[in-house]
Amino acid sequence: MFRRFVISGVLLWCALGASARTRQHYGGTLRVEVQSDPWQEPDGIARRLTMDGLTQIDSAGAVQPALSVRWESQNDDHRWQFWIRNNVQFHDGTPLTADALAASLTQACRYGCAWSKVYTLGQSVVFTSDLPIPDLPAQLAQAKFLISHQDSQGAQQGTGPFFIAGFPGGVMLFTANNDHWGGRPFVDTVEVWPRRSIRDQWMDMSVGRTDVVEVPAEMLRQAPQQHLTVLASRPENLLLLQIASTGSLANPQLRQAIALAVDRSALYNVIFQKQGEITASILPGALTGYAFLFSPERHLNRAHELRSGATPPQLSLAVEGGNPAMQLSAERIVLNLREAGFQVQMAPAGGKIQPDIVLRQIHLETTDPRAALDEMVEATGQRVSINGSDMASIYRAEKEFLATYTVVPLLWLPQAYAIGDRVRDLRFAADGSLLIADAAIEDAK
């Protein structure tokens, strides 16, 4: 009996200890360091902290209510109505109204939107379009449609789980919104240190001065060697070449030659250390299942054949973003193209002359295939026409789009962060954003 009591007590103590370790605590400050500007549109980390969308994507990839509580499609997806959540306020105390929503969404249309008109109807917002938008709820979960309004001082105010507390010493300070409709975040404050180099971020992580740092895809292999705990998303950043369809490369054969001349395997195997996946599809295979139909193989001879008889003048290739891996990839692509007989020079970023080819990365947020295709194509500044929401239609639309060779997908790369030992329950949303509101600090009591 006594032995049973002792054993039970020991087991109970272990269970309590374990639950003590897993139970989240409120409080503490989460330090996050990033290379870029946290406010950069559309998906800067600060925007996600301070703003909500009409909808959100959960970890399973399903569209969930956010600032809207329900929605309804009418007229064969030509009309959508979203009912607004009640008792929600912007951080400046202004109530969230349908008008404010409509205004914010109208403002967001400068990035391009599928609807032709948005208007309020009581406590709801109505979207109408000439073409059906079956994936509108998924689209509205994208970062570019986060809701905000300009306060009396011209600052953007959101309804998100955190609000801006200040900028002491260049550090962005966010304080938990106790009245957030989704519940108060676990951490009290979030410090975002902007424009920190990867080297400095990792240095801070190694000495415990920060909780979350970025891990570029090409450094994922060496992060564990640096004793970093890595949190990686699915491959949701597409590395692609965007080729101008005017000027020297107006001839689609030349663009095709460029597409065939690129050696993706060298980029994947060496530069990005086998992280992510090689692709010739603008949508990930995990989302569509048909990505394998687009061949990523290099055909140098065919590239020569397509180029022969047409010798364009010297082409310029620029890199979007100052990422060393991107720069190295661009230099490698220049070599590939020279092997195909093209005269290519690296162009400085931000130059006055528009480059002929740009190497860039595009982040995929949505998990809906049709919305994803729209999102990715729109991100390249173009439009795609999709007749139907079935996979075959999406495939045809993508194939038709890629046949213009204005976009050459190269690699899908994951997004990754290294997290400190005291961080708990930090994970990615399905759209690749960090769910900071759900994270907690272990030693916060």
Added chain:
Amino acid sequence: MSLRQKLLLMFSITVVVAVAAVGWTVSVRVRRVFDRMDQDQTAAFINQFRHEFQHRADDVASKLDRMASSDRLTRMAFDLAQGGDTATYLTEAASLAQEHRLEFLEIVNSDGTIVSSAQWPARFGYKETAVAATDKPPFLKQEELPDGSSATGLFAARSVPVAGSSIYIVGGVNLDNGFLADLPVPASTRVYLYRDGGGTFDAHKLTGAAGGDVHEAVKYQGLIDAARATAKDASGIIFLTARREDSVNATAIPLKGADDDVMAVLLIANSRRDMVEVQKHIRAIAYGVAGGGILFAIAASLWIAAKVSRPIEQLARAAEEVAEGHWNTQVEITSRDEVGTLAASFNHMTSQIVEHRERLVQSERVAAWRELARRLAHELKNPLFPLQLTVENMVRARQLSPSEFDEVFEESATALKSELANLKTIIGRFSDFSKMPKPEEAKIHAKDIIQRVLTLYEPMLQQQEPPIELEAELGEDPLTINADAELLHRALSNLVLNAIDAMPEGGVLTVSGKRRDGVVRIRVADTGKGLTSEECERLFTPYYTTKEYGTGLGLAIVQSVVADHHGTIFVESMPGNGASFVIDLPAADEASA
């Protein structure tokens, strides 16, 4: 040019030539000395460069040797030999290059493909051909860079053998202005590097220690192209501007790669400013000395020439005076040399001339008197003989009756009067000849005198049987002379009369007058039977005549008139070709006569 001027010129030329020769010789010597110094300096610098180059090469080689023998590379080689992922070592070359202070470094796999490249990271997987030079001495290589440019570097290649396989490292340093800046260059020397072994010349590829484009780089093109073409050193003088001080002695040294092809050209330019300035300085001194020397030479020449030429000039003047008729001219004997001997000889000569002339004059006088006495005796004898006969007749006639005596007396008296008149005429001519008046000179036009004479005798010419044709050749020139018009008229008249007498069977009388070279020439020509040479010689001798009836004084009078007018007269004649009497008189200014 006078003797003094010639002497002056000769002395001056001699000095000038001597000074110029000295100056030129010194200038040439100076230039040669500087050229030799420059060559020595260049050679020393080239040796120094080669030494520095070799030092750099050894440095690169030793760095690679250390790298090849390091644990890091050995582990990498082992890992790669075991099939390890080359991607892991993508940035290894950059890190190693930085650590070992190399500007170029590539890690190459056993199959010759690049594992990692410091200078062009994107070149992984491409072949590196320089591995063929593994473990050989360092070499020059042209390295392509991502931005499309190329660099010339000093490279070496080493292998890292492990487990039966090897990886290779190919590394080097850039041969750029930094390399040049490390060379110990004298202040007057510039060193440039042309970083291209082939293709057309591009001035932007020539760089100096300070970097950037080289001023007047295109001026070096000839040397650089020569060095590249021949793969040998090329030297020459380059004028960077129009000024000689800005010229340089340049040497282009080709730098060759592993395959002996020219990769780059090292250009060493030694300034010639010092030499040029020394030359200018020497030249200035030379000009100063030469100028002073020439002035001194002129002064000395003047004195020497005067000293040498004065006695000769005196002799020349004395000779002129003798030629003018002052035969008793003497010169001063101022020295005992050849000039003194010449002066003494001159004085002796003139003394002799005077003596001989006096004797000659005496003898001529005696001869003239004898001739005059003979002629006079001859002339007088003719009329005296009839006089004697007439008087003897009259003496014999005293024996006759008074009427016969009267007749004889009348005849004798008439004969006596005629002969006495003849005697008077003869004596009158002699008197005339002895009392030839001095000419009263005035500026006259000889042309007028000639025309008067022709006008006077033209009727006579026409009256001759057969008539004599008259041809007058007188131009527009008035033939102004200083002369006595009457005497000239007499002389010309005499010549015309002689010409008429020489053409008893008619002919052509030609009278001409011309002015030439300050002389008025009057010619009276006939087409008579001409004269022999002996007759020509004696024609102007008094009392010599070819006429049956003549005193022989006409031409003597003409000669006397011409001589009194400071002129000359001569005859040109051949037997059967007539005779031309030519009078030359000094012309006068064209003032109105």
